[in-house]
Amino acid sequence: MLQYLPSHSLCCHILRKLATLKADRHQKSVAKLVILLWWEKQREDAGLHWDRPDPQGFTSNYDHVHALESHYDHWPSSERQDWRRIQQFLHAQLQVEPDEVMHLVSRIESNGFGIYLENKTSDPIGRASLFNHDCNNNCEVEQYTENCEEEGKEIEVDPKEMEKKSGKKKNNKKKIDVGPCLKMDYPPVFSRTRGEFRLMQIRSLRPIRPGEPLTISYIDSSLPVGARRQRLLEDYYFECQCGRCLQEAVRKK
Known part of the structure:
Protein backbone atom coordinates (compact mmCIF):
# COMPACT_ATOMS: atom_id res chain seq x y z
CA MET A 1 0.00 0.00 0.00
CA GLY A 112 -10.75 4.73 -28.80
CA PHE A 113 -14.45 5.46 -29.09
CA GLY A 114 -16.25 8.19 -27.17
CA ILE A 115 -19.67 9.12 -25.87
CA TYR A 116 -20.37 12.70 -26.88
CA LEU A 117 -22.79 15.46 -25.98
CA GLU A 118 -23.04 18.57 -28.14
CA ASN A 119 -20.21 20.10 -26.14
CA LYS A 120 -17.94 17.25 -27.32
CA THR A 121 -17.04 16.04 -23.86
CA SER A 122 -15.90 12.46 -24.35
CA ASP A 123 -14.88 9.36 -22.50
CA PRO A 124 -13.26 6.63 -24.60
CA ILE A 125 -15.02 3.29 -24.33
CA GLY A 126 -12.61 0.34 -24.24
CA ARG A 127 -14.54 -2.66 -25.53
CA ALA A 128 -16.31 -0.81 -28.33
CA SER A 129 -12.88 -0.16 -29.85
CA LEU A 130 -12.47 -3.91 -30.42
CA PHE A 131 -14.96 -3.79 -33.30
CA ASN A 132 -13.44 -3.57 -36.77
CA HIS A 133 -14.79 -1.39 -39.55
CA ASP A 134 -16.83 -2.53 -42.53
CA CYS A 135 -18.83 -0.29 -44.87
CA ASN A 136 -21.41 -3.09 -44.97
CA ASN A 137 -21.41 -3.37 -41.18
CA ASN A 138 -23.61 -5.93 -39.43
CA CYS A 139 -23.75 -3.98 -36.14
CA GLU A 140 -24.19 -0.37 -35.10
CA VAL A 141 -23.39 1.75 -32.07
CA GLU A 142 -26.07 3.39 -29.95
CA GLN A 143 -25.39 5.96 -27.25
CA TYR A 144 -27.81 6.21 -24.37
CA THR A 145 -26.97 9.87 -23.87
CA GLU A 146 -28.67 10.92 -27.11
CA ASN A 147 -32.18 10.98 -25.62
CA CYS A 148 -31.15 12.07 -22.15
CA GLU A 149 -33.06 15.29 -21.48
CA GLU A 150 -31.43 16.20 -18.19
CA GLU A 151 -28.01 16.52 -19.79
CA GLY A 152 -28.96 19.86 -21.35
CA LYS A 153 -31.29 22.67 -20.37
CA GLU A 154 -32.37 26.02 -21.76
CA ILE A 155 -30.91 29.05 -20.02
CA GLU A 156 -31.40 32.78 -20.54
CA VAL A 157 -28.31 34.63 -21.70
CA ASP A 158 -27.45 38.23 -22.47
CA PRO A 159 -26.17 38.62 -26.07
CA LYS A 160 -23.84 41.40 -24.89
CA GLU A 161 -22.17 39.07 -22.40
CA MET A 162 -21.81 36.39 -25.08
CA GLU A 163 -20.08 38.90 -27.34
CA LYS A 164 -17.65 39.84 -24.57
CA LYS A 165 -16.76 36.18 -23.95
CA SER A 166 -16.24 35.51 -27.66
CA GLY A 167 -13.54 38.20 -27.79
CA LYS A 168 -14.84 39.61 -31.08
CA LYS A 169 -13.97 43.22 -31.78
CA LYS A 170 -16.78 45.72 -31.79
CA ASN A 171 -17.69 47.53 -34.98
CA ASN A 172 -19.24 50.97 -35.39
CA LYS A 173 -22.52 49.74 -36.85
CA LYS A 174 -25.61 50.53 -34.82
CA LYS A 175 -26.91 47.38 -33.17
CA ILE A 176 -30.48 46.52 -32.30
CA ASP A 177 -31.04 45.57 -28.67
CA VAL A 178 -32.74 42.17 -28.94
CA GLY A 179 -32.75 41.56 -25.19
CA PRO A 180 -32.09 38.21 -23.48
CA CYS A 181 -32.24 35.02 -25.56
CA LEU A 182 -32.31 31.30 -24.84
CA LYS A 183 -29.54 28.77 -25.48
CA MET A 184 -28.91 25.15 -24.56
CA ASP A 185 -26.49 24.74 -21.68
CA TYR A 186 -24.59 21.46 -21.28
CA PRO A 187 -22.54 20.47 -18.23
CA PRO A 188 -18.75 20.14 -18.61
CA VAL A 189 -18.99 16.52 -17.43
CA PHE A 190 -21.68 13.87 -17.34
CA SER A 191 -24.07 14.25 -14.40
CA ARG A 192 -23.86 10.54 -13.58
CA THR A 193 -20.78 8.36 -13.60
CA ARG A 194 -22.55 5.05 -14.22
CA GLY A 195 -25.75 3.69 -15.67
CA GLU A 196 -27.40 4.43 -18.98
CA PHE A 197 -26.00 7.97 -19.09
CA ARG A 198 -22.60 6.48 -19.85
CA LEU A 199 -23.54 3.38 -21.83
CA MET A 200 -22.66 2.59 -25.41
CA GLN A 201 -24.64 -0.31 -26.84
CA ILE A 202 -23.73 -2.41 -29.88
CA ARG A 203 -26.71 -4.02 -31.60
CA SER A 204 -26.94 -6.25 -34.65
CA LEU A 205 -28.55 -4.96 -37.85
CA ARG A 206 -29.28 -8.37 -39.40
CA PRO A 207 -28.89 -12.08 -38.67
CA ILE A 208 -25.22 -12.95 -38.16
CA ARG A 209 -23.78 -16.35 -39.02
CA PRO A 210 -21.69 -18.25 -36.44
CA GLY A 211 -18.07 -17.23 -36.84
CA GLU A 212 -18.88 -14.08 -38.85
CA PRO A 213 -16.91 -11.07 -37.52
CA LEU A 214 -18.94 -8.38 -35.78
CA THR A 215 -18.29 -5.05 -37.50
CA ILE A 216 -19.38 -1.44 -37.21
CA SER A 217 -18.90 1.55 -39.50
CA TYR A 218 -16.47 4.19 -38.28
CA ILE A 219 -17.97 6.75 -40.69
CA ASP A 220 -21.20 7.58 -42.51
CA SER A 221 -21.60 4.46 -44.66
CA SER A 222 -24.12 6.20 -46.96
CA LEU A 223 -21.29 8.19 -48.57
CA PRO A 224 -19.95 7.20 -52.02
CA VAL A 225 -17.02 4.80 -52.04
CA GLY A 226 -14.46 7.52 -52.83
CA ALA A 227 -15.66 9.75 -50.00
CA ARG A 228 -15.75 6.84 -47.55
CA ARG A 229 -12.21 5.80 -48.36
CA GLN A 230 -10.99 9.38 -48.13
CA ARG A 231 -12.57 9.87 -44.70
CA LEU A 232 -11.12 6.61 -43.39
CA LEU A 233 -7.70 7.47 -44.78
CA GLU A 234 -7.75 10.93 -43.18
CA ASP A 235 -9.19 9.91 -39.80
CA TYR A 236 -8.05 6.28 -39.37
CA TYR A 237 -5.07 6.05 -41.74
CA PHE A 238 -6.15 3.05 -43.81
CA GLU A 239 -7.69 2.54 -47.23
CA CYS A 240 -10.80 0.43 -46.86
CA GLN A 241 -10.67 -2.91 -48.67
CA CYS A 242 -14.00 -4.28 -47.45
CA GLY A 243 -16.17 -6.24 -49.89
CA ARG A 244 -18.55 -3.35 -50.47
CA CYS A 245 -15.75 -0.90 -51.29
CA LEU A 246 -14.08 -3.33 -53.68
CA GLN A 247 -17.35 -4.01 -55.52
CA GLU A 248 -18.30 -0.34 -55.78
CA ALA A 249 -14.80 0.64 -56.92
CA VAL A 250 -14.99 -1.91 -59.76
CA ARG A 251 -18.43 -0.68 -60.85
CA LYS A 252 -17.18 2.91 -60.79
CA LYS A 253 -14.45 2.04 -63.29
Missing part, protein backbone atom coordinates in the same frame (compact mmCIF):
# COMPACT_ATOMS: atom_id res chain seq x y z
CA LEU A 2 2.91 2.34 0.72
CA GLN A 3 4.07 1.91 -2.87
CA TYR A 4 0.60 2.74 -4.13
CA LEU A 5 0.04 6.03 -2.27
CA PRO A 6 2.91 8.17 -3.65
CA SER A 7 2.04 7.19 -7.23
CA HIS A 8 -1.65 7.89 -6.63
CA SER A 9 -0.86 11.24 -5.02
CA LEU A 10 1.36 12.28 -7.94
CA CYS A 11 -1.27 11.21 -10.47
CA CYS A 12 -3.96 13.30 -8.75
CA HIS A 13 -1.59 16.27 -8.57
CA ILE A 14 -1.01 16.13 -12.33
CA LEU A 15 -4.72 15.73 -13.06
CA ARG A 16 -5.48 18.84 -10.99
CA LYS A 17 -2.93 20.77 -13.05
CA LEU A 18 -4.48 19.45 -16.26
CA ALA A 19 -7.92 20.68 -15.16
CA THR A 20 -6.64 24.27 -15.14
CA LEU A 21 -4.74 24.01 -18.44
CA LYS A 22 -6.14 26.17 -21.22
CA ALA A 23 -6.59 23.63 -23.98
CA ASP A 24 -9.25 21.97 -26.13
CA ARG A 25 -11.61 19.83 -24.03
CA HIS A 26 -11.22 16.76 -26.22
CA GLN A 27 -7.45 17.04 -26.08
CA LYS A 28 -7.61 17.29 -22.29
CA SER A 29 -9.75 14.12 -22.22
CA VAL A 30 -7.07 12.28 -24.18
CA ALA A 31 -4.34 13.76 -21.99
CA LYS A 32 -6.17 12.48 -18.91
CA LEU A 33 -6.08 8.98 -20.36
CA VAL A 34 -2.36 9.30 -21.06
CA ILE A 35 -1.80 10.26 -17.41
CA LEU A 36 -3.90 7.34 -16.15
CA LEU A 37 -2.03 4.95 -18.46
CA TRP A 38 1.26 6.29 -17.16
CA TRP A 39 0.01 5.70 -13.61
CA GLU A 40 -1.01 2.16 -14.58
CA LYS A 41 2.51 1.57 -15.88
CA GLN A 42 4.00 2.79 -12.58
CA ARG A 43 1.76 0.35 -10.70
CA GLU A 44 2.72 -2.54 -12.99
CA ASP A 45 6.43 -1.72 -12.66
CA ALA A 46 5.99 -1.78 -8.87
CA GLY A 47 4.30 -5.19 -9.05
CA LEU A 48 0.90 -3.84 -7.99
CA HIS A 49 -2.34 -5.22 -9.39
CA TRP A 50 -5.97 -4.24 -9.14
CA ASP A 51 -8.14 -6.29 -6.81
CA ARG A 52 -11.03 -6.61 -9.24
CA PRO A 53 -12.48 -9.32 -11.46
CA ASP A 54 -11.85 -8.68 -15.15
CA PRO A 55 -14.22 -10.36 -17.65
CA GLN A 56 -12.57 -13.32 -19.33
CA GLY A 57 -10.82 -12.21 -22.51
CA PHE A 58 -10.77 -8.51 -21.55
CA THR A 59 -7.81 -8.35 -19.18
CA SER A 60 -5.55 -5.51 -20.31
CA ASN A 61 -2.44 -3.63 -19.25
CA TYR A 62 -0.16 -0.83 -20.40
CA ASP A 63 1.74 -3.07 -22.82
CA HIS A 64 -1.50 -3.93 -24.63
CA VAL A 65 -2.19 -0.23 -25.20
CA HIS A 66 1.40 0.39 -26.26
CA ALA A 67 1.09 -2.42 -28.83
CA LEU A 68 -1.70 -0.58 -30.66
CA GLU A 69 -0.97 1.22 -33.93
CA SER A 70 0.27 4.81 -33.73
CA HIS A 71 -0.04 7.19 -36.68
CA TYR A 72 1.80 10.12 -35.17
CA ASP A 73 4.56 9.88 -37.79
CA HIS A 74 1.90 10.57 -40.44
CA TRP A 75 0.26 13.53 -38.70
CA PRO A 76 0.34 16.74 -40.75
CA SER A 77 2.27 19.65 -39.25
CA SER A 78 -0.98 21.52 -38.55
CA GLU A 79 -2.28 18.70 -36.35
CA ARG A 80 1.03 18.42 -34.53
CA GLN A 81 0.87 22.13 -33.82
CA ASP A 82 -2.68 21.80 -32.45
CA TRP A 83 -1.42 19.30 -29.87
CA ARG A 84 1.74 21.24 -28.96
CA ARG A 85 0.41 22.60 -25.65
CA ILE A 86 -0.72 19.12 -24.50
CA GLN A 87 2.58 17.62 -25.63
CA GLN A 88 4.59 20.15 -23.64
CA PHE A 89 2.40 19.67 -20.56
CA LEU A 90 2.65 15.87 -20.56
CA HIS A 91 6.39 15.95 -21.27
CA ALA A 92 6.97 18.27 -18.31
CA GLN A 93 4.70 16.40 -15.89
CA LEU A 94 5.48 12.79 -16.78
CA GLN A 95 9.15 13.21 -17.74
CA VAL A 96 8.49 11.19 -20.90
CA GLU A 97 10.05 11.98 -24.28
CA PRO A 98 7.79 14.32 -26.36
CA ASP A 99 7.48 11.93 -29.30
CA GLU A 100 6.72 8.99 -27.00
CA VAL A 101 3.90 11.02 -25.43
CA MET A 102 2.40 11.82 -28.81
CA HIS A 103 2.62 8.23 -30.03
CA LEU A 104 0.54 7.28 -27.00
CA VAL A 105 -1.91 10.09 -27.81
CA SER A 106 -2.19 8.77 -31.37
CA ARG A 107 -2.84 5.23 -30.14
CA ILE A 108 -5.72 6.51 -28.03
CA GLU A 109 -7.05 8.75 -30.81
CA SER A 110 -7.04 5.97 -33.40
CA ASN A 111 -8.31 3.13 -31.23
